Amino acid sequence: MCKVLLEWEYVDDAKLYHAYRNVISDTSSAIKIGESVTNSFWDNNANRNYFYWVIAANEYTSSDYPQNLIVGSPEICSYNTSTPEIIFDHEGGSYSFNVTPSFNSPECSWRISSSDDWINNISPLFGTGEQTITFTIAPNNIPLTGTIDIDGDNSFCNSTHSSVQVINNRFIISGNVMYFNSDTPIEGVKLTLEGDLNPQDVYTDENGAYAFPPSPNGNYHVTPSYTAPIPEMVITPFDASLIFRNIKNIISFDNYQQLAADIDDDGDADIIDVVLILGYSLGQTDRFKRNTWLFAPITKNYSLDQDTSEHYKGIVLGDTSGNWNPQGEIDTSVITDPAFIIELPDITDVSTNDQIQIPISITPTTGADIYSYYAVITYNPEMLTCTAVTKEMNDWIGPSVNTNPAGKIRIAALGLFPLDIDGVLLQLHFTIIGESNDSSPLTFETFLFNEGTPSVTTKDGSVSIVEKNRYILDLDIIGNGQVLVNDTFETLPWKGVFTENETIQLEATPLESFYQWMGDITNNHNSISIVMNRNKQIKAVFNRFDFILKKGWNLVSLPVIPVDNQLSSIFPDADIAYEFQQGGYRMVDRLIPGKGYWVKIPTDKTYPIGGLPFNSFITEYHTGWNLIGVTDQVSTPEDHSLTDITAIYEYCEGAYDIPYQFEPGKGYWLKKQ
Known part of the structure; x- marks a missing residue:
């Protein structure tokens, strides 16, 4: 009942x-x-x-x-135990557990039994109420798993069955996880145990240590994983520089660095990995295409028959320098070091729509172990638009630049060999889009050599718009050719408007030859720079003639209308020059097109001259002998037998001769009846 x-x-x-x-x-x-x-x-x-x-x-x-x-309703008598499982080692010994029935009364009694003959001396075997059950196990060296059963003694019509598992084949897997370069503990790494049991997860503590609960004999493997975010400035251009130098065999990576460097998971550290790290550093991507955290070994296999200790190394993908730390973001604040100064200027003489270059200047870096730099510069995007960043050095990779979002410029560069520069490190190119009296700070948010060593002092700059005067450049040519204005061919004649003190680059491109610039600037170089501080008129003179004169007396005339007709400008070292007027010679210091002159030269020499075309003229000749000039074109003397001209002679190598053609640059004797 x-x-x-x-x-x-x-x-x-x-x-x-x-x-x-x-x-x-x-x-x-x-x-x-x-x-x-x-x-x-x-x-x-x-x-x-x-x-x-x-x-x-x-x-x-x-x-x-x-x-x-x-x-x-009839009561159910159940029996609770203080533990569901007792684990023992191979040495055996005495063990115990408590039995607690659901009713502490004589009617709810229990009995203890076991079918495993290696579980000995169970006591007591019967009882009521809560009691402690003891038993012994002899020393052994084989895996054992047994059961101690707790049942009712049939005095209650309803009772439940309970049991305690007794197991001896359990072992502990433990160890730690440290960062590869510094042996810094990594807290929170998940380690997953899989194999003959259901998967188990444990996490490392603040000391990087972990331990799994005891596990029975069997085959297992343990795999670490970690999903913690990577602080800013852990993966930097300096890491890319290390990979680059490793590629060129300047330095050698250990196995951990090789794992950190293989961004694209192709089994090798190569230039693609350098490019990927630069892109990550500049914020062009916020993650790589594989897990950010790597571990060595990746996984560990066990045939578990004893307690085992296994240690792992954590690696941040891309952190070849090993500068990760558990405290979080790397300190990128600027530390004063007078040895290195990075400076932006204060610029005030700009106007709306100006294209400007702003230098980032640097004190000498010779002798410093600088293999990379990283800069973040902020500005006012409502006043400036960044169009480019160019470098002064040619033997470094970069600069790689990210100008998004507007108002912030990220710059990275690296080299095989240390930075050796004194002067301008970079040029920032901007278009001015603000209005008069607007200003923009130029602020170093970050500047790092390598990963912070050596440290630097930065000096911020600014750009201010000041309304400036505007001036007109009036440009034309003489002769056949073209002119580049700031690298652009303009249709001539041409006029352009420029702001005060703006520098303009002019380059003459002749079809045959270039003589000089004339007007508000006189210069015989093809390429010139002019500063617009007033309205200017300039002509490019392409009409050039070369006098090839002999030592001594030469009979010449001007084939062009020169800019300056002084004898000293046309023939700077001439001893003297004469014209012939009304039957006599007269010394001159200026030469006029259309007339002939005797010029005495101290040595054989070529004299270039340029000017306006001289293709025709009208003059009156006196009775008797006249020294005449000719135009800039070769021509044949007309038949003068029916005119009052009785003779024409040229002078060549000390003798007179009758000319068969008039040649530009020569003078001639003409006799009128």
């Missing part, structure tokens, strides 16, 4: 309680089943569910049936 326990609240002045039951909820046919002087009663013959009532009584009276009935 099963048992039902009835319990109720005490009633004042009650001396006795009568218990009744019925198979239906009806007090008129209820049967009295017993009495109790306490507030509980066991129905020991409950073979099913019943309705119960309890009536309180004393020597004078008894209560009525209560309004609230009790529905009673």
